Amino acid sequence: MKKRTSSLFDQKDFRYTVFYGVMAAIFGFYCLKSFTLQVVKYDYYTAIADENRTKQISEQTQRGLIKDRNGFILASNVPSYDVAIVPAELPSDTGSTEEIYRQLSELIGIPVSNGELTDETAKLFTPCQTDFGIKEIVDIGDSNSPYQPVKIKCNITETQAMIINEKTGDWPGVQISVAPIRDYPTGSLTSDVIGFLGPITAENKADYESKGFVAGIDKVGFAGVELSLDKYLIGRNGSRVIEVDNAGKEIRNLETPIESVPGNNIVLTIDTRLQNAAQSALVNEMDYWNTYLGKIKSQNGVVIAMNPKTGEILALVSYPSYENNRMTREIPYYYYTQLNEDPLKPLFNHAISAEHPPGSVYKLAAAIGALNEGVVTPEQEIACPGSIVVVQKYSLNDPGSTQEYASYDRNGHGTCNFLKGVSLSDDVYFYKIGGGYEEEVPNGGLNAWRLAEYARALGYGRASGIELRGEADGLVPDPTWKRINQAEGWATGDTYIDVIGQGYVLSTPMQVLESMAIIANDGKYMKPTLIKEITDQNGNVIKSFEPTLIWDITKDPVINVIDSNGIATGETKVVEAWVVEELQKGLREVVISGTASETFVELDIPSAGKTGTAEYCDNVAQAKGLCVQESWPTHAWYVGYAPYEDPEIVVVAFVYNGGEGASVAAPIVLEVMQAYFELKAADIANGVSNW
Secondary structure, three states: OHHHHHHHHHHHHHHHHHHHHHHHHHHHHHHHHHHHHHHHOHHHHHHHHHHHHEEEEEEOOOOOOEEOOOOOEEEEEEEEEEEEEOHHHOOOOHHHHHHHHHHHHHHHOOOOOOOOOOHHHHHOOOOOOOOOOHHHHHHHHHHHOOOOOEEEEEEEOHHHHHHHHHOOOOOOOEEEEEEEEEEOOOHHHOHHHHOOEEEOOOOOHHHHHHOOOOOOOOEEEOOHHHHHOHHHHOOEOEEEEEEEOOOOOEEEEOOOOEOOEOOOEEEEOOOHHHHHHHHHHHHHHHHHHHHHHOOOOOOOEEEEEEOOOOOEEEEEEEEOOOOHHHHOOOOOHHHHHHHHHOOOOOOOOHHHHOOEOOHHHHHHHHHHHHHHOOOOOOOOOEEEOOEEEEEEOOOOOOOOEEEEEEOOOOOOOEEEOHHHHHHOOOHHHHHHHHHOEOOOEOOOOOOHHHHHHHHHHOOOOOOOOOOOOOOOOOEOOOHHHHHHHHOOOOOHHHHHHHHOOOOOOEEOHHHHHHHHHHHHOOOEEEOOEOEEEEEOOOOOEEEEOOOOEEEEOOOOOOEEEEOOOOOEEEEEEOOOHHHHHHHHHHHHHHHHOOOOHHHHOOOOOOOEEEEEEEEOOOHHHHHOOOOOOOOOOEEEEEEEEEOOOOOOEEEEEEEOOOOOHHHHHHHHHHHHHHHHHHHHHHHHHOOOOOO
């Protein structure tokens, strides 16, 4: 019996031992855990707690204004009224809440309930861009952060906003928030210059967020100067660090709020009145010819006006354009797709990004090159028949084959000296001085290498650096370029067609404008610019415009000396001042007795200029079956300046598939010049002139 009693006690002691052991282990675990939480990971969990109770709020800034040279506003900020609901502040009884939903729905046109709310559809919810009804939107907001307003509808009318504000007492939880959005008073007239805003994208999100901006709320420049000058316009957001409770309700500021800094204002060199005149002249001229011919011939063109002495762009028209006011609140997918798929490319700035054969306006390069290199003298008479025949060779040892090169006038112009050759834009004259011809112009004339040097001196083959994105370089070809890019040798005929701005030569309207501006300004190449000044919100000038001289072809040795093998010798030279003067005289003769004389007889101010009719065969022409030998379609060009003795304005007009430059492009430039001098006279008469 004693032995049995001992066994019972042993079992009881064992159970106590196990029980106390387990309790000790549990107590030890919690002690260790407590020590870990409160001592070892104190900083970590304190940081998490602080993060849960604190929230940083970004306070939107005001974007800077954009104005024209006369102070006319081209881009401003206007209020957008958005209706929002704070879920936690709605009435506690369902009936009252439903009544608020019903009345609000009748006012703003959003259904009380619409769509199926699931975890998946909730993830796709974007405020103001959803098909959900009011109830579903509020439920999403309530589950995420009940004390934060969730937007029900954006951009309601001011009247609707006033009604909602008046019903604040009857509609608890419903509120109006005001956000600035962009407004473009001149719309499509200046959209290629001004551009538009868009959301912060994934690729630049990190950069903008590091500067205090918020993806999904703040907008940034997407095109035009809104994009290229974004760093000046955007300003800096303010911020607040607040304490919130576990439901997200704001309790108090934890730090002194940082005030937002408004963006700077940009004053452009553009004159809106001249911009309007330029666009009207372009559109009216195209409409006239489309009506006259009974078919749609031209729908695309460019006009640019600039002060050649300063480089200030006075007007820049790329047509057709787009309505940037449709992009102010969001970029509509259907509209953007429509623009993107339009064959006329309205989103594409044709003034700086489109590359076309320049035709005869390119002859300025050959003209100064031939005189400066002594290929011909101004007085030298050269036979100018309707065509010439040359031996087409691809190498020195190539026996070659004969090839005819015709002038635009098959009757020819008899004999031409320099002034006559320029004023009549005689193709044969330029064939001969550019590529040589027998003993009349020996040694291959100017040749392709040297022609390329003078073309580059006039701004071809390089971006101007104007304050717009997407500028093209154009193309100044030479034998090396052709070997690399075409895997062919340079043919004799390549030089002949190169010299008249055909073949491989490509340029933008901006480059054609620059070439004439350099000649008008006695050889001085001024950098084109759209910025007149940058000011702060108080009107203080932060940065003012200063004309920038890129080079002076009569003083800066920008011409590389090329030997007979096309190799640069390492020496350089300038263009003699008298050469520029002779070309100026030739360009003056263009409007007196040359190809533009019939048009510019209407201009009271003495001017000078150059016509251009450029054959082309691009993908559009090929698709329409227009590329017919001896009858290719043509672009119309004209570029000119006035007054002749003291130039104030240089204008280029380009009409895609326009036909003859003299009959289509020249009248556009005439109208722009007339508008310029009329506006200037009116301003002076009124005692205000900002030209």
